[in-house]
Amino acid sequence: MEALYAYAVVSADAALPRDVDAILPGAGFALVQAGGCAALVSLVAREPFEAGPGCRGDDPAWVAARAAAHHAVVAALPGAVLPLAFGALFSGAAPLAAWLAAREAALMAALAQVEGCAECTAKLEEDPARHAAWLDEHDENLRDLARRARDATAGTAFLLARTREKRMAEARAARATMLARDVAARLGRHAHVMPEALTALVRRADLPALMDDVAATASDLAESGIALRLVGPWPPYAFARAALSHA
Known part of the structure; x- marks a missing residue:
């Protein structure tokens, strides 16, 4: 049996993607319209995507390849796009x-909001040893505990170490929370x-x-054992999830 595999919601006059493969080899592209919006689709066999003897969902390599194809199609779409979840039939x-x-x-309304925009996610990654060393130098409470432990008896030193x-x-946890708030503000x-953590829709x-601001912040944080990087830009997956959940 066949079904329509849906990649994304687009405007009704959107152009079909070019120079990109469909979700399954040999499948073409079409638009299904309703008023001013449409869905980009391919006609596919249902079996690989649905539970049953022909399902390929338990084949990690197949799923990874198909997910990559889904992303490539969405990324190739010109104009405003609301990506649908992988596997939408x-x-x-x-x-x-x-x-x-x-x-x-x-x-x-959601298509109008994403017009001319992309999505980025900021990632904060800790090097625990370097972060701890930085806190040892900058946290007065930690320095005081270390000084007291050096001058204490063995039993007291053990308790102070704990x-x-x-x-x-x-x-470490408090600084991670503070930095997440600061990056969100930036x-x-x-x-x-x-709402999705440190993810933003940016023109x-x-x-x-934005990239310059994040790079400057990353440089300031690097010596403290915290790496900051910006992932993207890419199609507005998180925005689309939120918009579609309320549509």
């Missing part, structure tokens, strides 16, 4: 058109920050300023 054009029509107003371990864990200077024209 519809039984035919009529059910898909009905699904679009029931959400047209919300989908059109206290210091707990304080170190608390200090993203907010340039972009629309979404492509503002990407250079």
